[in-house]
Amino acid sequence: MNEALSPASAPPVAKKVPTLRTHHGDTFADQYEWLRDKENPEVVAHLEAENAYTEAVTADQQPLRDAIFAEIKGRTQETDLSVPSRLDDWWYYARTVEGQQYPIYCRVAAERPAGPADTLASWTPPTVAPGVPVPGERVLLDGNAEAEGQPFFALGGATVSRDGSLYAYAVDNAGDETFTLRIKDLEAGEDLPDVIERVFYGLEFSADGRRLYYVVADESWRPHQIRVHTLGTPAEQDEVLFEERDVAQWTSLDLSSDRRWLLVSIGNSEYSETRYLDLHAPEARLELLLGREERVLHAVDLFEHDGAAHVLLVHNRGSEGAKAVNNMVSVAPLAEFAKPLAEQHWQTVVPHDDAVKVESAEVTTSHLVVSLRRDTIETVRFAPLTEALAALNPTAGGRPAPSFAEPAFGEELYTAGASVSDYRAPVARLSYTSYFTPPRVYDYVLATGELILRKETPVLGGYDPSDYVAERAWATADDGTRVPLSVLRRASVRPDGTNPALVYGYGSYEVSMDPAFAIPRLSLLDRGVVFVIAHIRGGGELGRRWYEDGKKLRKKNTFTDFVAAADWVAAAGWADPQRIACMGGSAGGLLIGAVLNAAPKRFAAAVAQVPFVDALTTILDPELPLSALEWEEWGNPIEDADVYAYMKSYSPYENVRPADYPTVAAVTSFNDTRVLYVEPAKWVQALREASTSGRPIVLKTEMDAGHGGASGRYEAWKDRAWDYAFIASALGARELLA
Structure with a gap:
């Protein structure tokens, strides 16, 4: 018909x-x-x-x-809030208001606990309710105010300085995914004079908040440069930290889980390259970690453990000439990467599996978090970091594989993902949804495996x-x-x-x-x-x-x-x-x-x-x-x-x-x-x-x-x-x- x-x-x-x-x-x-x-x-x-x-x-x-x-x-519950997510001394969230098109991005100060800072109570989000004012709320950015008088509005990224005083954000008013970058003084509530035009996705502050790293695309809309802006100076003087000249490569930046290292990734769908910068060392330069000439498709996280820097890798390098097409997870001391690849020793944490695709991995101070795909379904697993790193101890001998825990859900077709807003947190934020289960937000207690439901998105109108x-x-x-x-x-x-x-x-x-x-x-x-x-x-x-x-x-x-x-x-x-x-x-x-x-x-x-x-x-x-x-x-x-x-x-x-x-x-x-x-x-x-x-x-x-x-x-x-x-x-x- x-x-x-x-x-x-x-x-x-x-x-x-x-x-x-x-x-x-x-x-x-x-x-x-x-x-x-x-x-x-x-x-x-x-x-x-x-x-x-x-x-x-x-x-x-x-x-x-x-x-x-x-x-x-x-x-749709038009007036709503996201579950607050903690970073440093603040809880961050977004809220929407009935009749308004765009989210309002907010934060509220975290209460300082009487006991240790890493207790579950310290990481329990404040109680918030739709339409109810949040005591102490500070608005970072009101998308509705930003969009006023504009034909289009999209936020291309935002980040907060380590001390919480500055908020950098990038706005697109045309729909072409080219952004204008501004920096707001959160104490004064006003934008700084610094304005940078035509930036791309990706921006991060230096540890001291005096510099801002961002990405620039070329005329063919290919992200090809990482630049550094020193606050208070003209954008024309910004240093090019890295430039990629190969037109078939994509460049991006991120922070390590502990936010000590700036990570620059270059690559395509078949192989990649990673460079890193120690943000705690003001005179440090960008260093090569793993080059594209090795033809290894990979993603990395850097972290410190027992006073030494380590690298967590999700990669397809495999062993004995056979590629791990579904990826595996390995860990190695950062010092290993000064050697030629053939001489480096990477310890396998998650071996390759033809039936399971490893999508990503990150660390907290206590756990390894792995996202994987099995039988079409994406889910997550958690393992104690000490178990994952045990093999790096030369006296450990033969060791068992890490004991991974995987949350159980009652549906056949679902999607579960995890994120860690602050690597010191004793919980991981877990998102869950299925075709007919509205999005849920859980906190997964790393030490016990307990799932704490923080929110299920309401669906009105008698939905069953x-x-x-x-x-x-x-x-x-x-x-x-x-x-x-x-x-x-x-x-x-x-x-x-x-x-x-x-x-x-x-x-x-x-x-x-x-x-x-x-x-x-x-x-x-x-x-x-x-x-x-x-x-x-x-x-x-x-x-x-x-x-x-x-x-x-x-x-x-x-x-x-x-x-x-x-x-x-x-x-x-x-x-x-x-x-x-x-x-x-x-x-x-x-x-x-x-x-x-x-x-x-x-x-x-x-x-x-x-x-x-x-x-x-x-x-x-x-x-x-x-x-x-x-x-x-x-x-x-x-x-x-x-x-x-x-x-x-x-x-x-x-x-x-x-x-x-x-x-x-x-x-x-x-x-x-x-x-x-x-x-x-x-x-x-x-x-x-x-x-x-x-x-x-x-x-x-x-x-x-x-x-x-x-x-x-x-x-x-x-x-x-x-x-x-x-x-x-x-x-x-x-x-x-x-």
Whole structure:
């Protein structure tokens, strides 16, 4: 079923201006490349005409959008607070206020206990209640005040100096993920004169608070420099601490768990490099820890134990020439890294396991915290740090593996993660959610394993999780691979072959679509839509090999997995074969474009959000944002003719063909720096020209937004209501189930 949309005038038709692109003896004539010039008034006029056409075609969906928005709003506790998290002598939290778009970031002083500072009582957050003033509260940043008069607002990062007197924050008012950095004197409540333009994500204070480390991106939006700003001096005098000249490398900064070392990471999806700086030594310079020439993909944490510096590594180095593709955890004295790699001794703490992917690890003063993925599910384990380091003692001899504890939860499909705000804390903050369990915040007592529930996000409107069901299913791909699916539905829905269904996927960059609660999704489920999340190859749900089987010259596995998922939904009886829609965003938008070309009749409708549908054109131009960084994901079509031919065989824009395409909505943002608006703009033109179905194909462009859409929580709800109303209308699922 595909309900007719509102009648409207003919869609905008962009003029054709052939632009020839020649590589490896192949020439492609691109008729719509001229739409890339966002400074051209004709381009802006075309996008505005597309928006007007989209509004006209979908006008009858406005009541449904309003209803879904009202449902989201009615289920959300609009005035709320996060659970305070302690750092040094302060509790930090964010609160939201009904009617206001953005969070307000706050703190309150921690009470000094009568006894030892490391007791559980000292780390028990203060009692806070929505709408009730918090005694002693100090506002760090009011996002609503910052956004006033601006077309867009996003906070790109914030950090507090060690003594708690300064607050550095970075703001984006365009949606292009380029930020203006300011520093607030928290005692005076005023910004310092220091202003630094065009910074990237990542900023940290020096130990004495006199310097600020930050990241800068080049013209292609690639983070390539770490700079140091001395407070009170002109930004033009800022020192470049590190510069990465390889256009295929990404640079970032972080602090070690104990905040003594500044860590600079350089790398891509296949190997990395780490440098470090001792913040306690004013004259220290950035030192190389592990170089990229070793081709080891790794992440590190530095810490002190028994008066000596140690390195904790999550890495794929393996042993005896075999890579640990799912990562392992090792520890070594910092002094070891002065030696050649072959002479270094790393002690294994968590060995490699083909069935378990180690995602990350960090330390507290007492424990090792490891995040891992098993059977698609992300969870956490904790072990005493003394046990993890026991093997470094030359007199220890053969020692048992550390005794890891893992919190137990009562659901099959869930996501659990841990964080440590202050490495001295006797607790770890643990987050938990599932498809139908709203987010919970626990404190995990490291010494005893006790889980203390601090908050479960309230859901209003009479929400009852027993009204819904989440189940694991498996589709079989063309090559026999079993593909995990998460099947979500109202408990009353039965597999009788009559239901509408939406299949969602991503499948790139080793990103996993983990179980998580989402209030907007309830509005689709309440209309009888079966929501299926396809955990396809290219993601990370089943470990590193699952990712590697869906990248570069195996990328088409991502697409065939998704089609197999849609086939399963129909064959299992969960959906009417004529009432299946698909949706994905960014690289998931590339997925949608590719599967529509491969199986256009399988789907009744599609929503492609900020879709990467002109992938080959983009990656062939290293001057475009992120293009060179993408070579480790897709291959390098500039240098490799096989990669070029393979990408050309699936890149959605270049493979549009005469076919019965479904109803399609491409949703994009004018200021997106990750996937430029021109990609869906060109794709929509090609689809309309080729489609033989007569079904509407529309383009919706947010003119004041970035990759994540419009800013502000109410605007985000409106965006999601728009997408879901489009899907529900196309599937004939506008009405709530009885």
